[in-house]
Amino acid sequence: MVKKELLVIALGGNALVEDGKSGTSEDHFKSVNKTFEKLLPLFEMDYDIVISHGNGPQVGNILIQNEETSSKVPAMPLDVCVAESQGEIGYFLQQSLSNIFLKNKIKREIVTIVTRVLVDKKDHAFEKPSKPVGPYYTSEQASGLVNSKKWKMAEDPGGKGFRRVVPSPKPIHIVETRIVQQMLLLGNVPIAVGGGGIPVVLNKNQYEGVEAVIDKDLASAQLAIDLKADKFLILTNVDSCYLNYKKKSQTVLKVMNLDEANTYLEQGQFSAGSMGPKVQAAVEYLSNGGNEAFITSIDKAGLALKREAGTYIHH
Numbered sequence: 524m525v526k527k528e529l530l531v532i533a534l535g536g537n538a539l540v541e542d543g544k545s546g547t548s549e550d551h552f553k554s555v556n557k558t559f560e561k562l563l564p565l566f567e568m569d570y571d572i573v574i575s576h577g578n579g580p581q582v583g584n585i586l587i588q589n590e591e592t593s594s595k596v597p598a599m600p601l602d603v604c605v606a607e608s609q610g611e612i613g614y615f616l617q618q619s620l621s622n623i624f625l626k627n628k629i630k631r632e633i634v635t636i637v638t639r640v641l642v643d644k645k646d647h648a649f650e651k652p653s654k655p656v657g658p659y660y661t662s663e664q665a666s667g668l669v670n671s672k673k674w675k676m677a678e679d680p681g682g683k684g685f686r687r688v689v690p691s692p693k694p695i696h697i698v699e700t701r702i703v704q705q706m707l708l709l710g711n712v713p714i715a716v717g718g719g720g721i722p723v724v725l726n727k728n729q730y731e732g733v734e735a736v737i738d739k740d741l742a743s744a745q746l747a748i749d750l751k752a753d754k755f756l757i758l759t760n761v762d763s764c765y766l767n768y769k770k771k772s773q774t775v776l777k778v779m780n781l782d783e784a785n786t787y788l789e790q791g792q793f794s795a796g797s798m799g800p801k802v803q804a805a806v807e808y809l810s811n812g813g814n815e816a817f818i819t820s821i822d823k824a825g826l827a828l829k830r831e832a833g834t835y836i837h838h
Contacts, residue, residue, distance in 0.1 A: 527571045528753040529707070530828075533743035533804070534558070534576040535759040538821060539612060546580055548615075555619040563623060564825045566631070571707050573750065574616065575743040578608040578718025582736075586657035601656065601689060602721050602732030609637050609717035616714055632711045639698040639730065640720030640742050646692035653677075654691040654736050659684035690735040692722065694745040698730070703750060716742045740804035748811045755808045755816045756828065757801045762820045764802060764834040766792055779836045781809050805836045 538558040544550040566572060582604050589598040599607070613635025620633050652675045660668065665676040665685035677688045697703070697716060706713040719737035723730045740757060747755040764776040766787065779787070784806050793799040798818075805816035819826075819833025827833030 527569055529573070529750060530565070530570040530754045530756060531573045531575065531743060531747040531750065531752045532562070532565070532824075533740060533755070533757045534574060535757075536577045536579055537760045538758060539576060539615070540580065546584060551612075551615045552619060555615050556623070558821055559616075559620050559623050561821050562824055563627065565828070566624070566629060566712070567627075568825075568828075570754075572712050573703060573707070573746065573752070574712065574714045575716045575739065575746055576612055576616065576714070576718070577739040578605065578612055581612055582608040582718055583657060590658060600732065601734045601736070602723070605718050605721045605736070606637055609721070610635065612717055613714050620712065632709075633714065634706055634711050635714040635717070636699050636702055636706070638715045638717065638720045639723045639732075640694045640716060640737055640745070641696040641698055641730075642692035642722050642724060642733070642735065642737065643695060644724040644726065644733070646690070648690040648692040648735070649733075652688045652690045654689050655679070655686040656689055656736060657687050659686055661685070690733075691738060692735055694720065694737050694742045697742075697746050697749045698723065700746075700749040703746070707750075716746050738800050738804075740800045741807060744804035744808040744813075747808050747813060751812065752808075753814050754828065755805065755813055756824060757804060757816070757818045758821050758824060759798070759801060759818065760820060761798075762823050762833060764793065764798055764818055768792075768794070768798070776834050778830075779834060781806065781836070781838050784809075784836055802836075809836065809838060 540546050540550050540554045585604045585607050617633045617635055624631055655677065661684055668674045669676055674687045676685045678685050703713045703715050719739040719742040722733050722735040722737050724733055766774045766776060784802055788802055793802050801818050808816055816836040817827045817833050823832035
């Protein structure tokens, strides 16, 4: 039997719920159905496929539910909330993709894996929490939470109030790598490292969940590294990477080698809140044994893998 190439697909937030939608289950299913109808040709190609995804709005909603009902139901820590979002979003993805497979007579099973991601408890990110999560608070509420829960709070630059900030450590290893590999050997499509994975540290030979979030693109890159994936496809809401984005001198980047990608990152060409983490994820993947990385939109995914669209990043 000829071994198939392994493709890791990192889905952006636009794959899960469209901008302007309220985030109901109906909204999620509509968005996910649209996504997988467009990605169906990839599953008809000769690839083994693993899917990863974000969870920003979804885990935020879980945290709001935590706060609103804390007088009646015990609030869960952030690592547990990430696990909840993995199950929730995994269900949307499994249900949608399995129905599309049934309709198109594709005999593959989809399985969501509640995935832990190992981080270093000495990571400097724990000293400087910077990732905002959860609802907005007034100055008075924020002060109360600092005193009562010892949370770190930061004022929103847009003037919306104060939000809790948590560490965003770098992923080291995907704990469930072997389980993902076993699912692939059975011909299944695993869904893993949802929302960047559940951050855990090793403490005296035991895993412990920590109050942190991991960048989903970096976690997806680590998954591709640990699985020794042949290709890493990052899907977002733009077709390609650009130099001088949204300026008169804007230039599309159809191809970048690893050195060029690092140079552009150092120059600040890619926004920290959007394209920066995606290019950094591609760099991490290629710098740790990866072969080919692609960044594009859902609509252009198939063309990108043929190097006919999107941004192709290589050694």
